[in-house]
Amino acid sequence: MRIGLLRDAIQSFFRRPATEKYPYARRAAPARLRGALHFDPARCTGCGMCVRDCPANAIELITLDKKNKRFVLRYHVDRCTFCAQCVETCSFGCLKMSNEQWELAAQHHEPFTVYYGNESDVTSFLAQLARAKTDVVPTK
Amino acid sequence: MHTHAEVEKFVVPIGPQHPALKEPGHFEFTVDGEMVTHASVRLGYVHRGIEKATEQRTWVQDLYLLERICGICSHTHATAFVLGVEKLAGIPAPPRAQAIRVLVAEMERIHSHLLWLGVAAHEAGFDTLFMYTWRDRETIMDLLEGLTGNRVNYSANVLGGVKFDVDAEQADSIRRGLDFLQERTEHYLEVIRRDEMFLRRTRGIGVMTQAEADEFGVVGPTARASGVARDIRIQAPYAAYDAYPVNLVVEHAGDLEARFIVRVRELLESYRLIRAILDALPEGELSKKLPRRIKSGETISRVEAPRGELFYFIQSGGGDKPTRVKVRTPTLCNLASVLTLVIGHQLADVPMILVGVDPCFSCNDRAVVLKSERDEKVWAWEQLRQYGIDFYRKGKA
């Protein structure tokens, strides 16, 4: 009677298991991994194409001052599908997906809304939000 | 009209929750002892209204929506859609992009068949083969992650091309991974052909002759295991398949063993194909820009998913959103054959026959019409749509 996996089983018995012992042992993520989105405000012109093309409405672009190019990007991590269409759409190279930030689980709501922009812009916008005590800001 | 049979009907339900099914679907098998005498199916448990949702999203957004109809044939859905849209717009993608699309499609086929092999072994109670094939599947998933950025839902396509390139280092790591997988796959082919216990569960079970296959209209590896020489990649080549021809893999026995052998031989064929692509990738750009509004018209798009022929009908009204996208997945064709094949087999063979057609229920579910005894009518698409619009309008008022 032929047993197909006999040699395999005997070899496996003396080998280390193939299981990766995450989280005690982590492998390095590949360079192209599509993790969380990162935004660099330096080149943003406020065209809003990334907002339009996102299939999950995960990006909102808040215009603080259009002429001086001060924009704040509100990124909803919990809505994002990590498709990288926004990266492809942005013709100025402001967006990229991180390959280090991929362990995104959290136990509260706060880490899931991320604000990107120049530091002063973000602080002033958050202060504005706190004053208004409402979460609705016109985006386009 | 009910007739009372002498033997009381004993109905074994498989689904919607059942360890044999990876996704919900309701089968009812009428058994007499262990012998199946009748089978029926009811689907619709994973219907998400994707076809309707495509009408409210732009072409770009729809690409990612349709990609998520299924996890293991996601790239083929995206490719079918994108090829159809490019046909409507009259702007085909450049050759390098088409080649990379085919590369990812074949890697997805490898992933899907290895996954299926493990699941089928698990249904037979052969857990060791399940563990080994899924361990080897990690290799192809790591390769896909390195190439595309994700293990499933590769998001490789954009309208007009692909998102990323294959450089020399990537090509090398893919070749090394394929060498390992080739050796393992040839070993699994031997196991399937020779392991005595496994053959007892697969040889001579669920036999479908070529005539029956034509009558049921089955597609994909299920049909090719019964001698039907049908493969969209060969008969209607799309993307770059005319530049990299595929050899047809066909078996004639028509039983479960043949279905296993066809899929494992297709794995070997995919390895060869990927090597051919990597050796001769055409130079050029990665994508062309497509306009936001696609010219009005209708088109169909057919691709060979790992399970068979995937069929898309796309209709554009000239705007930035499609007016209709219709998806017909291969599992819909194959599932009806299961209902006829199981009759006369034992209950223990039923999960094996079901997994032999490689069912993918989430690909499958479109709108379902439930006939109740009091109120039976057949809805036209426009009626159903209007009903939905009125329903929500009433709710909001």
Added chain:
Amino acid sequence: MSVLLSLLAFPGGLFVVLSGLGYEWLDRKLIAQFQNRIGPRWFQPGADILKLLFKEEIVPRDAHAWFFIGLPLVALAAALTAALYVPMAGIEPAFSFPGDLIVTVYLLSVLTLCIGVAGSNTTDRFSLVGATRTLTQLFSYEAPFLLALLGPAIVAGSWQIREIVAYAGQRWLLLTQPIGFAIAVIGLMGKLELPPFDAPEAHTEIVAGALTEYSGRGLGLFRLAKDVELVIGLTLIAAFYLGGLANPIEFVVKTVVLLLGLAGIQALLARMRIDQVVGVWWRYGALLALGQWLLLIGWEVFS
């Protein structure tokens, strides 16, 4: 007092329960090693049983509640009682009387019968199919298994386990009765419903077979009874065929080696359909066992 101690602590009761859990862990760990993966941690079977004992037990509406709740208790009681006649831990059996070999084997069968009756007790489709398969399998392997265990009894000239073990301690019956050994091992796998004979609880076909409706305490007790049966079966076969169990160290070594063989067979073979099980046992198993038994009787009579 010593009776109470034997019943509750050693070698019955607590000791056999704990060693049952330990052997289940070892079995799962060995299979995992064959499958190139890690397997559970040492406390997993204990944690499983403990969790089950804490969960709510739902009695189906159409089942006889007394049977439903009582059958797991009867099964566990039978398994624990069988432990008293077997040389647990390599020391003499706690109790012994002529003919206790048959009693022990049938106490183990009571367990299987309880599972079969428990399955028929409900109106759930899966339980009924599972119960049918359990009882069908019972009728298939029971006769060859018993014959295989009677082989050493014949040559030892007694049907009392203590005396058979004493006789087996002097020579390895594995060498003189290899067929009996093979049938005993494979029969044990049938009795325990281990792959490839797990058709009665083939979870990809009939969810959990006869025990589908069980949850909570009942399921925990049935599983515990199966673990105890594993230890008892291993002890019996090791004692009869592998040269007796003279001391605890021999007990551990021999039963673990036997368990390694069992784990190997489990890992390597696909599940057999119930009609194939019956075919194999009645065509090959019964005839081989019968042939071996007749040979032994002939040898005893004529020498």
